[in-house]
Amino acid sequence: MSTERIRLHSVTDLRFPLRFRFVLAVISISLIGCHAGGPSDDAPNPTTAPADLADRVRDYASALHEDAPYRPPNDTQRQAFTESLTRLGATPSAADDELRSLGLAVARGVDERTGRPYAIAATEPDAEQGWGLYLVDLGHSARLAVQVPHPANDLRTADIGLELFRRVPGAVLAVAGTHRRVAAGAGDVAHRADSMFHALAERHSRDHLPQVQLHGFDDASLDSADLVLSPGATARTPRIEEIADGLDRSLRVCRAWTRDCGELEGRHNRQGGAAAEHGAFFAHVEINRTTRDSPTGRDDVVRVLAEALDGG
Template identity: 55%
Template sequence: MWILLAVAAALAGAVVIAMPGQDEEPAAPLRTATVKERVQQFSAALREDAAYRPPSEDERRKFVDALTTLSAGQPDDVPRTTGALQQLGMSVEQGTDSQTGRAYVLVASEPNAERGWGLYVIDLSRPARLAVQVPHPANDLRTDEIGLELFRRVPGTVLAVSGTHRAVSNGAGDAAHRTDSMFHTLAVKHSDLGLPQVQLHGFGDNSLSSADVVVSSGAGSAVTAHRRIADGLDRVLRVCRAWSRDCGELEGRRNKQGGVAAERGVPFVHLETSRTVRDDAERWQEIVKVAAEALGDD
């Protein structure tokens, strides 16, 4: 039986390092889901009636310390962070992405748990150089898929997926507009480290019928990366540039993570994509390609 489990896990490329509540550190492979399946299952499970409490300041500090260690791109650091993350109610899985061949570690809370603090995938192939943020995975459909594909395109990416439906606890789970979450605290750390950030959102077609995608710098000023993304997408999509025209309520001016990035002078790309485009993988793959070229250059 153990041999069969080991073969199945090896094929999937993921091994559970620790699950919350365990006293030991089992080396046995217990999960066979791919990283894509894990992200999709996590987002699909989130409910607006789930119990939720924001993490304390001490919990946020411990979490960010552990994620910062993992983001150094050293696979040997994974066991050193497992205990602290386990105490926060999070599982830790280390594996190799079958699509890219790169090592990763996936840290996740249980969906709809009181400590619903998110899912985070860290590329272990090199030190972090880009943060991809998905604040509304249960509401802005397929932004988690787009985020994962961008993660795969740019080695050294940290993918952060919020752990709540945005309506949880009367809006306490709206990661883009709260400062008391693991999601936000990690974004602050990334701004302190100077990491460029791209945050993915979705809008209904009727919200801005003249555009397929809105490219915004949030509370900051547009820089080369914003213009490169907008210019690149012009070939295939109708683009609204928030720094040069009114894009309605889709510009992310009050986005909390974008506000911190603006204060630190760090590039923050707020990307809103229409439902029609998000429903068409061929079209949203163009967004991934263009964004990766603009943000992933060394």
């Protein structure tokens, strides 16, 4: 087993382009899974430690470019994807095979930070099928959806999303697989309903799973606030008030339901619209660059969100 682990870590040090580093890491994890009994084992063996999740998510986000090709999935593919992803814990072998047939690489492991088993499914960065990266906690039933629609544009939102995933057992992390300007905006999943990202969000809304969507803005866009909090198209709730109160202790929060927060309120966000239609909780969180660049600022945001949303 030590040979496979050494090989896995060495992959991340090779001087390949980021998109190939990601694919090589997934292949290495798959080989380790086969050695330990196969990637579809119900309980992944803790000794088959995967590559660090933070590196994988960060590399994925940084490999996305606006000149990449992009083809949105069709209705059949979106339905197959959501059904398979939500069954990763219940019917692992069948779910893995279905996701792979759709063109996603699938791997399973145990997060070295939390000790919780997970599954990760992802398309190749910058591929025509730029359908995203999805991380599912297999140790608990789903209780929170964390969404990162613009990982290449809103810097560090993918990092914040992963930290929130780790803080809340039962979280599902969705990271878009495109730059927001791909194909004249066709890859901007926050404003499109024809993506895998949106299909999963809609499924979560139907299941009444709370959703948090993370965005970023330049400080100059709203210099009076560090963070804009909005329910998007959904109604204001005591829970979003609780989040605002918690964030207010360390950050300047613009509450979109009490005052104008510029063009940062996410009123036309498609995932927020789906949440409103099904009566699900949705929080649109816009974070300025200074806060995203600060380890303390990022931790404050994650801590407050986790405290308010852990448990659904």
